[in-house]
Amino acid sequence: MNDDAPTIESPLHAEHVALGATLVPFAGWSMPLRYSSDLAEHQAVRSAAGLFDLSHMGELHLDGPGAGAALDHALVGNLTALAVGRARYTMIVAEDGGIIDDLIVYRLGDESYLVVANASNVAVVAQELAARSAGFDAVLTDRSLDTALIAVQGPAAAEIVVGLTDPAAADAVRELKYYASTSATVGGVAALVARTGYTGEDGFELFVPAAEAPGLWRTILAAGQPHGLVPAGLAARDSLRLEAGMPLYGNELDRTTAPHDAGLGRVVKLDKPGPFVGREALASRAHATPSRVLVGLVGSGRRAARHGYPVVTSTADDAPVIGSVTSGAPSPTLGVPVAMAYVSPEVSAPDTELAVDIRGRREPVRVVALPFYRRSH
């Protein structure tokens, strides 16, 4: 990332400024870190609802008779097998199996797919998709800049979004399955409504034309307020996804990591018809013992492990390093420090007692199965 490059403003920039958000540079964009309080925003999403601007995410459309086959070749998933109206969590990897990005692919029609990429990786994903789909009858269009993405997440999300949906589509939105999408008019705006999210709660993601986003944002804020909805920033998004055990590209996932390392071997469809980029490398990984395993760690004290801190076998000063923390924070919901880390397989079983070197002091942690938090409602 070039630090001197001008940052891109979200179509909702003026809304964030009006709400007094703290704006930070994020993957080339200027985005809200928080509006008032990280904790209050986090807790609102767990107990009521939060409204997120995710317009920095990339929207890449692939259309044409060969679109599905092109994605089967370009990605690790089986996208021709995806039903129209459904979505899949998948990945694009390099020839060596290293993860270029994790993606959500929506099948919008027989010959129409939407690939949602992380903001930091949109350019490389677009470049790779263009190169990998070159031999197929499909057209790639990057609509990242003219698409706004607004997420409504939390137990009250369905009531809020359904309440704003045109009556003709309200039932379809109410009954929308997790990882499914439908076209609907919400708050008077034609939207692609998806039941997806990154918080561990029920919720929706609304893809709308950038020019329509500010009006829809204000409509949802006003309609959601009686339900306890608040605008929520990137800080809350990160602590929510960590509690939900969801990986973040750049932390749990990167070019040196294969899907199997992250416990996500299930997204690799080795049995799909035809070759795909990275297949050979991933086929050999599928049956090999991984050199490291992604685990959850829960601390007993107050100090939280953070990205890059060494995981050691015990609190003893001479205990050897057996892993590295990828994400960590004091969990607002659980009230204890939580972290994700890559560790050696022999110490990856739940209830294994380990320690993390937190700025020179070794704090005890226990291995737990992910996620840390699972919603009950």
Next chain:
Amino acid sequence: MSDTPSHLQYTAEHEWIEAGSPATVGITATAAEALGDIVYLELPEVGAAITAGAVIGEVESTKSVSELFSPVTGTVVEVNTAAVDEPSVVNAEPYGAGWLLKVEVESTGPLLTPEEYAALAAG
């Protein structure tokens, strides 16, 4: 923009100190805002000898963690246990009820005037 009370002195590491016997030490509004909601404070114990410029504690939020540097050399005579129990007071009133330590000062480290600190915090 964060306020910078004119009766205090500051460090480049975003602590403030109010002269007195004992002197009072805290973190600035700029520091508290940058951290976000503070959930944990680790402070030295009463009686601890502290050295100007040395790390004497930690201020942790959901989002990040920051070390606390001592602005002075001296002895800790009081710790704000109310803030340790309920660290959100540091966000709410960083220059008031969110103070961290009272210290009998032997000597001070390099300190900034409110004008100098405001310029640094704005930069």
